[in-house]
Amino acid sequence: MAACALVTVVTTVSIILILAIETVSFFSEVSIIEFLTSTKWTPLFTKKNYGILPLLSGTLLTTAIAIAVALPLGLAIAIYLNEYASASLRAVLKPLLEILAVVPTVVYGFFALMIVTPFLKTFVPELSGFNALSPGIVMGIMILPFISSLSEDALSSVPHTLRQASFGMGANKFQTAFRVVVPAASSGIIVSIILAISRAIGETMIVAIAAGQQPRFTFDPTVPIETITAYIVQVSMGDVPHGSTAYRTIFAAGITLFIFTFILNNISYWIKRKYGAAYE
Amino acid sequence: MQMESEIKAPEIQKMETKSRAGITKQEYKLRAKNVDVFYNNFQAIHNISMDIVDKSVTAFIGPSGCGKSTFLRLFNRMNDYIDSFAMNGQICLGDQDIYDSCVRVEELRKTVGMVFQKPNPFPKSIFDNVAYGLRIQGIKDKERIEERVIESLRQSTLYEEVKDNLDKQALALSGGQQQRLCIARALAVKPSVLLMDEPTSALDPISTGKIEDLISELKEKYTIAIVTHNMQQAGRISDHTAFLYMGKLVEYGDTQKIFTNPEKDRTQNYITGRFG
Amino acid sequence: MVRLMSNVNRLKDKVFRVIGVTSIIFCLLILVIFIAFIIYQGSARLSWEFMISLPSRFAEKSGIYTAWVGTLWVLVLTTLIAFPLGVGAGIYLEEYSPKNWLSKLLEINIANLAGVPSIIYGLLGLEFFVRIMKMGNSILAGSLTLALLILPIIIVSTREAIQAVPGTIREASLALGATKWQTIRNQILPASFGGILTGVILAISRAVGETAPLIVIGALAYVPFVPKGPFDEFTVLPIQIFNWVSRPQHEFIINAAAAIIVLLLITFTMNGIAVYLRNRWQQKISW
Numbered sequence: 001m002a003a004c005a006l007v008t009v010v011t012t013v014s015i016i017l018i019l020a021i022e023t024v025s026f027f028s029e030v031s032i033i034e035f036l037t038s039t040k041w042t043p044l045f046t047k048k049n050y051g052i053l054p055l056l057s058g059t060l061l062t063t064a065i066a067i068a069v070a071l072p073l074g075l076a077i078a079i080y081l082n083e084y085a086s087a088s089l090r091a092v093l094k095p096l097l098e099i100l101a102v103v104p105t106v107v108y109g110f111f112a113l114m115i116v117t118p119f120l121k122t123f124v125p126e127l128s129g130f131n132a133l134s135p136g137i138v139m140g141i142m143i144l145p146f147i148s149s150l151s152e153d154a155l156s157s158v159p160h161t162l163r164q165a166s167f168g169m170g171a172n173k174f175q176t177a178f179r180v181v182v183p184a185a186s187s188g189i190i191v192s193i194i195l196a197i198s199r200a201i202g203e204t205m206i207v208a209i210a211a212g213q214q215p216r217f218t219f220d221p222t223v224p225i226e227t228i229t230a231y232i233v234q235v236s237m238g239d240v241p242h243g244s245t246a247y248r249t250i251f252a253a254g255i256t257l258f259i260f261t262f263i264l265n266n267i268s269y270w271i272k273r274k275y276g277a278a279y280e
Numbered sequence: 281m282q283m284e285s286e287i288k289a290p291e292i293q294k295m296e297t298k299s300r301a302g303i304t305k306q307e308y309k310l311r312a313k314n315v316d317v318f319y320n321n322f323q324a325i326h327n328i329s330m331d332i333v334d335k336s337v338t339a340f341i342g343p344s345g346c347g348k349s350t351f352l353r354l355f356n357r358m359n360d361y362i363d364s365f366a367m368n369g370q371i372c373l374g375d376q377d378i379y380d381s382c383v384r385v386e387e388l389r390k391t392v393g394m395v396f397q398k399p400n401p402f403p404k405s406i407f408d409n410v411a412y413g414l415r416i417q418g419i420k421d422k423e424r425i426e427e428r429v430i431e432s433l434r435q436s437t438l439y440e441e442v443k444d445n446l447d448k449q450a451l452a453l454s455g456g457q458q459q460r461l462c463i464a465r466a467l468a469v470k471p472s473v474l475l476m477d478e479p480t481s482a483l484d485p486i487s488t489g490k491i492e493d494l495i496s497e498l499k500e501k502y503t504i505a506i507v508t509h510n511m512q513q514a515g516r517i518s519d520h521t522a523f524l525y526m527g528k529l530v531e532y533g534d535t536q537k538i539f540t541n542p543e544k545d546r547t548q549n550y551i552t553g554r555f556g
Numbered sequence: 557m558v559r560l561m562s563n564v565n566r567l568k569d570k571v572f573r574v575i576g577v578t579s580i581i582f583c584l585l586i587l588v589i590f591i592a593f594i595i596y597q598g599s600a601r602l603s604w605e606f607m608i609s610l611p612s613r614f615a616e617k618s619g620i621y622t623a624w625v626g627t628l629w630v631l632v633l634t635t636l637i638a639f640p641l642g643v644g645a646g647i648y649l650e651e652y653s654p655k656n657w658l659s660k661l662l663e664i665n666i667a668n669l670a671g672v673p674s675i676i677y678g679l680l681g682l683e684f685f686v687r688i689m690k691m692g693n694s695i696l697a698g699s700l701t702l703a704l705l706i707l708p709i710i711i712v713s714t715r716e717a718i719q720a721v722p723g724t725i726r727e728a729s730l731a732l733g734a735t736k737w738q739t740i741r742n743q744i745l746p747a748s749f750g751g752i753l754t755g756v757i758l759a760i761s762r763a764v765g766e767t768a769p770l771i772v773i774g775a776l777a778y779v780p781f782v783p784k785g786p787f788d789e790f791t792v793l794p795i796q797i798f799n800w801v802s803r804p805q806h807e808f809i810i811n812a813a814a815a816i817i818v819l820l821l822i823t824f825t826m827n828g829i830a831v832y833l834r835n836r837w838q839q840k841i842s843w
Contacts (some may be wrong), residue, residue, distance in 0.1 A: 001652065008666050008711070011704050015676060019685045073579045080576025093580060100587060102827050104765025106794040107816050110801050111590045114597075114809065141586055158711065174569035195671070202673025204768035205794075209801055229675050229768065236678070236772045242687070242692035250772075254679045258672065265671035269664065356731060363655065389733035396731070400724035402743060413732040416742065462728070469732060 006098040020259055022251035029245050035252065039217035043249045052256055054215035058132065058225035061201040062207055065136025065221060066143055070196055074147025083177040094149065101145040109209030112138040117210065130212030130224035139200050146196040154188020155181055187275030194268040198261045204229035228253045285350065307316045309481055310355065310503060315369035317350055324350050328529045331523060337495060339518035341511055343555065347527040352475050355505065356392040357385050368519040389552040392464035397478040399458035401450035406442050409461055413469040428468050434456065436464035439493055456487020474498065492517050495530045511551065515539050523547050598813025605729025606814060610780050611796065615807030620815050622779045623796035625766060629783060630792055632765050633699035637757055642707050646714025651740055670708035677705045678772030686773050696786040701769050706759040713755020717748035750837025754830045761826035767794035793819045
């Protein structure tokens with residue numbers, strides 16, 4: 001049984017090794033300076049450019065839009081459910097909202113392309129068929145339960161005595177919620193946000209379907225872009241020969257992705273350990 | 281690894297001593313010799329030596345945190361599961377130091393049983409609860425198991441109340457009934473010693489009374505060591521009492537004597553409620 | 557002044573209530589709109605013939621036969637691999653491993669793995685299972701990859717289910733002379749089984765909906781045959797959907813919608829079963 005647990009260690013080591021080895025051999029052919037600073041990514045064209053910035057900007061742009069949607073909605077819902085709603089209402093609504101997290105992402109991609117983009121076009125005529133805005137919004141809906149459920153857990157673990165003290169001084173629910181409970185639960189809320197960001201960064205299918213395949217270093221949400229994850233899918237579906245530089249680009253892109261999510265996940269783990277213990 | 285000397289009742293070395301009333305009794309020695317217990321750097325038990333008299337009830341009394349439960353749990357090695365636990369000295373059952381590396385702790389616990397403070401029946405039927413100890417020993421004979429289960433339930437005076445439906449879930453019983461079930465469960469494996477860690481502190485007075493009556497009956501057959509917070513209880517049901525204070529054995533002797541004419545002032549002060 | 561402030565405060569309170577309720581309604585409404593759209597687009601296409609047709613270049617003749625057979629294969633194989641590994645690791649970490657720096661490391665590692673994007677697992681599977689282990693882009697490679705992906709989920713839920721069993725049960729069993737393994741087998745596992753099963757079903761349901769890692773390991777988008785063994789090439793429902801969504805012809809979009817209905821039915825049913833089991837288990841063991 002100890003061997004079962006060791007499988008997890010082997011997995012992590014393998015992931016790091018594989019990404020690292022292919023990336024190192026990638027950088028033997030491509031300059032790391034170009035990788036980090038060039039704003040063109042065209043490894044599959046005749047004129048090859050290997051700048052990661054376009055893919056990175058695509059990833060960050062869609063993530064930012066997703067968070068812009070999920071954060072206010074998710075927090076508002078969490079606070080409402082915990083501080084205002086009755087226990088029975090909460091017991092019904094919380095699982096309902098969690099359904100949003102259960103829908104396969106390819107289905108969300110379909111929604112983004114078929115419903116949201118046409119809908120947005122009525123407001124924003126210059127919106128192209130593939131863009132960052134539509135998948136960004138849909139991703140926001142998808143990660144919303146992360147923020148709403150995890151924040152709600154954090155809020156509910158704040159002891160009732162704090163709330164009672166606040167009410168006892170004449171504060172109403174709004175003041176108690178925002179001045180007392182939310183600050184007390186802040187570490188848990190921040191952890192939920194970080195986890196949501198990490199999830200959005202690693203998301204593949206929604207952007208692969210609706211964001212496009214045109215790597216572009218831009219922060220304009222109305223034009224087609226490509227994210228790191230969508231690029232990997234694009235190459236995987238094509239005929240890139242094994243061992244070529246083009247093949248290795250997916251690992252170089254992959255390790256960039258991995259580094260981001262790794263750092264985010266560890267920050268959230270560390271915050272949870274350090275600050276979360278107070279009320280447990 | 282099997283134990284060098286069997287710890288099942290008849291094979292233990294017997295010693296004859298005079299009891300206080302002048303009648304020689306055969307005593308299976310459950311004894312502690314110069315025992316210290318440490319939790320990391322904190323010393324919980326200081327150099328306690330005592331012999332537990334066979335087929336009698338020995339009560340351990342003392343204020344909270346004085347080490348009574350810790351001491352009791354030495355006898356069935358339940359402290360083993362605490363990471364910071366360390367001890368010096370010997371705990372012997374007959375000739376055998378039970379902390380010796382050749383001792384299989386599972387065998388020990390078939391001789392030295394335990395009943396806990398909060399009733400902890402398994403989420404199974406009444407029958408399966410009592411049968412558990414037998415089944416894990418590998419006993420498969422259904423008749424034998426059923427016989428033993430009924431015998432144990434009778435011994436713990438629960439049988440009449442549950443005999444109509446032994447398949448009923450144990451958790452559906454009342455608190456007092458659950459505790460008597462736990463006693464039956466412990467008795468089913470036929471131990472020689474029964475350790476009871478505040479067995480009635482979580483129960484109502486009527487259930488407490490029933491269990492105290494039960495203990496008085498059981499002492500004919502079993503050696504009972506009971507930790508109790510309740511001095512009156514110790515006075516009612518025990519033959520011998522040990523008073524522990526801050527991990528030290530202050531006084532140990534006949535219950536009558538301890539409660540009416542103790543030798544140490546501190547004992548006197550505790551008994552009369554000056555502290556505690 | 558106090559009066560004014562308290563009015564402003566009450567207004568903020570009321571406004572926030574409205575915001576909260578509106579947000580919830582907004583989200584649920586979006587879910588309802590999405591699902592209604594799918595049903596509207598795809599339900600007409602759903603038919604027995606759709607279920608047993610192979611994909612083809614012609615949308616009207618295309619069906620999801622290969623796709624759901626592939627999904628079934630992957631589901632079964634992934635469960636067979638991930639269930640024993642995950643539950644075994646969970647039991648080991650919770651019951652046997654000494655609480656030292658190594659077990660802390662294992663814990664951090666599992667938390668990390670849970671947060672790694674699924675496409676990275678795809679890259680791992682591509683190099684390790686497809687190339688190095690020479691499994692090719694087979695069902696086996698895909699299932700192994702997905703098993704690794706959901707392993708952390710199963711481990712964590714196994715541990716939580718075991719932690720929920722009160723320590724007094726454990727004590728009672730040990731005090732009767734049971735060995736550690738007897739205690740685990742006879743008391744801990746039966747008591748925690750409901751929680752473990754719930755976690756496993758949720759994990760498998762997640763695996764069924766995964767697309768990216770399987771694309772990376774080479775599951776094909778166009779598979780006009782039914783796989784017969786674990787070493788065959790394959791496709792799964794999500795990839796078939798992805799393939800159809802990427803085509804411009806409207807008929808393929810209809811196909812995609814129909815396939816989505818099937819996928820959603822599978823996903824929601826599995827989640828529903830898991831939630832039902834969890835509720836029943838929590839009621840049964842009322843400590």
